Amino acid sequence: VFFEVRKGFAILLGAIVLTACTVLPKPFEHTNQKERNSLAELIDGGAIRVEVDQNLPEFISKPLSLEAVKALVGANIPASADPNFYGKYVLKGFVIVERPNDFDPEKATFVWNLMFKGGSEIVLFKQTIQGDENGWLKSDPELFAIIAKDAAHQIAKHIQNSRSLTKLTMDSVEISGQRDNIRGLSPTFYLSDISGTPGDGNRAILSSLKFLLNRELGSTVSNKAEATYLVRGTANVSPPLKGRSDVAITWLVFSATGKELGKVTQNNNVAAGSLDARWGLVAFAVAKGALQGIRKIVSRNNDTQN
Missing domain, CATH: 3.30.160.670 (Double Stranded RNA Binding Domain)
Structure with a gap:
């Protein structure tokens, strides 16, 4: 069965800081x-x-x-x-x-x-x-x-030539010394709620991240016991200073056995109150950055098992 339709969109994102750089994945x-x-x-x-x-x-x-x-x-x-x-x-x-x-x-x-x-x-x-x-x-x-x-x-x-859009760059990915043996398994992810996000940030970010993980890296599950990786996010929005607030989001990636495998950090400075209601495009940018970092952590963990 074939249908037909038409449409449009925009967003930007930062770079990965890690031992080596690779081409960044795209959501579609x-x-x-x-x-x-x-x-x-x-x-x-x-x-x-x-x-x-x-x-x-x-x-x-x-x-x-x-x-x-x-x-x-x-x-x-x-x-x-x-x-x-x-x-x-x-x-x-x-x-x-x-x-x-x-x-x-x-x-x-x-x-x-x-x-x-x-x-x-x-x-x-x-x-x-x-x-x-x-x-x-x-x-x-x-x-x-x-x-x-x-x-x-x-x-x-x-x-657009030089549009200044709100973004949340991914500043770093840290790989912990711990590894877990999950070779041969297609990655499955359990996503916990993101603590500290104002407005609709928790729902909007998790919805985008779930979609991107399913498309790019593996699949998400609703039962923690079925997951090979557990992902937990924490957000912090600073009190406003001169009309601006610092936003930091940290993602921790754990194995199913509870070992911390790595951490993704994202930071930016935004207009005060701009994220108090609807996150919109920023949520998608955050999810893309998180996906890139999670991919690095999963890849590094798998490499150590080969």
């Missing part, structure tokens, strides 16, 4: 990207009209359109799905949903086409996502928000 597989016009000379903030294929089932088209607009606005890019909205750009997209049979999970390919209002194409890219259960597009609408944020990141790189 981006393929067939082609660029026809450089936008380096454009000023920041061209508005975008989002057009989602209305031939899609409503349970896909409505949340997809809504989350695309929210993700772009969250990236400081004016956007609307109103057909009467005037924007310098139009973001169109379609999604091909492949269903092998009535029981196996669907595979979705999101295709995005950013163009000038007059129709000249700027960039086209794809996101390919293999679901983990049948009916995932309908049963987990929160995934559309994560997909939208990733797409907005791709869009922002083409229409």
Whole structure:
């Protein structure tokens, strides 16, 4: 069964500090990207009209359109799905949903086409996502928000010059001296709540991290006894000073037997109160940084067992 759709997103992230540096992983597989016009000379903030294929089932088209607009606005890019909205750009997209049979999970390919209002194409890219259960597009609408944020990141790189976005860089990954023998197992992760996060930080970060771990590294479980790794996060937001607050998040990774295998730290300075309600794109940035650090810790632990 095939469907079709369209959309957008934005975000940024820092570097890994470790013994060696590698290419950073991406939350989705981006393929067939082609660029026809450089936008380096454009000023920041061209508005975008989002057009989602209305031939899609409503349970896909409505949340997809809504989350695309929210993700772009969250990236400081004016956007609307109103057909009467005037924007310098139009973001169109379609999604091909492949269903092998009535029981196996669907595979979705999101295709995005950013163009000038007059129709000249700027960039086209794809996101390919293999679901983990049948009916995932309908049963987990929160995934559309994560997909939208990733797409907005791709869009922002083409229409923003020197945007200063709130971010949380990953400052370091520390590998402990302890190791545990988990060779031959596909990693499974149990995520504890993040203590100390204001607003919707706990839910937003864990939702994004769960999705990225399932896509990039292994799978998450709801029963601690089934996990090969336990992940616990702690956040600290300092009292405001001159309108700014320091934010620090520390992630500890343990083996199933309770050995501490490593630690990931993330820090930044943000506008005071900016995270008191909705974390939005910052939550996705935090999750991406955490994923990169967790990957390093898991990889190092496995290497010592080979």
